[in-house]
Amino acid sequence: MFELVLGSNGGSEKVIFLRGEIDIYSAPDFKDNLFQAMGDCREDIVLDCSELSYIDSMGLGIMVAALKRARQNDSNIKIRDPRPNVKKLFKITGLDKVFIMEELK
Amino acid sequence: MKPLDTVSVIVPSKPEYVSVVRLTASGIASRMGFDIDDIEDIKVSISEVINRMIDKRISSDGIRIDFRLYSDLIRIDFRLSGSSPRDIFESEEDNFAFEIIRSLMDEVNLNRDDSVLLSMIKKLERAV
Numbered sequence: 024m025f026e027l028v029l030g031s032n033g034g035s036e037k038v039i040f041l042r043g044e045i046d047i048y049s050a051p052d053f054k055d056n057l058f059q060a061m062g063d064c065r066e067d068i069v070l071d072c073s074e075l076s077y078i079d080s081m082g083l084g085i086m087v088a089a090l091k092r093a094r095q096n097d098s099n100i101k102i103r104d105p106r107p108n109v110k111k112l113f114k115i116t117g118l119d120k121v122f123i124m125e126e127l128k
Numbered sequence: 129m130k131p132l133d134t135v136s137v138i139v140p141s142k143p144e145y146v147s148v149v150r151l152t153a154s155g156i157a158s159r160m161g162f163d164i165d166d167i168e169d170i171k172v173s174i175s176e177v178i179n180r181m182i183d184k185r186i187s188s189d190g191i192r193i194d195f196r197l198y199s200d201l202i203r204i205d206f207r208l209s210g211s212s213p214r215d216i217f218e219s220e221e222d223n224f225a226f227e228i229i230r231s232l233m234d235e236v237n238l239n240r241d242d243s244v245l246l247s248m249i250k251k252l253e254r255a256v
Contacts, residue, residue, distance in 0.1 A: 080221075
């Protein structure tokens with residue numbers, strides 16, 4: 024099960040909470056909802072991954088596409104508080120150097 | 129070498145069944161004594177293979193996964209029903225997935241000559 028929740032706008036950042044699992048089944052919903060939530064990318068996007076329990080290359084690919092779109096609009100995407108298993112995937116794919124990784128907790 | 133036990137699962141080649149295989153793998157690996165990090169590695173690797181098989185529509189009759197349990201490792205074989213093996217890691221996106229699998233598993237073998245499409249091994253490292 025996967026859920027995307029748009030947080031309240033906080034100044035220059037838009038926080039999007041990701042919950043559950045992003046896999047081949049939920050990836051199409053994730054893509055549609057993420058791009059809709061990003062809107063016109065006037066502010067930086069924060070993907071709060073603290074409750075994201077699973078992701079694989081399908082989800083990572085969508086995040087990379089979202090990052091390209093954000094950068095075309097001079098904004099950026101931060102990955103906030105990923106769980107160890109999610110963080111590991113960013114690391115082994117080198118995406119931890121592409122995204123801004125942020126740990127608040 | 130003969131495995132101690134073998135668990136086989138056949139699922140339709142549809143996205144909604146990938147999580148079922150992940151849950152099965154998680155249960156088997158947990159019972160064998162793998163820690164949570166290794167179980168996550170196995171779950172992601174399995175999904176990456178099945179994702180490619182579904183994406184390329186190479187099996188119409190379902191995907192068969194054999195979990196072969198040894199005392200010190202698990203070997204996972206992916207078989208095709210009703211189709212011949214093909215290289216499922218041919219595009220750039222596929223390579224990305226394959227590199228993830230190679231990073232997370234101890235051994236990965238692509239077999240193109242028989243019905244086993246891919247087999248991968250995760251070793252069980254017990255605390256001394």
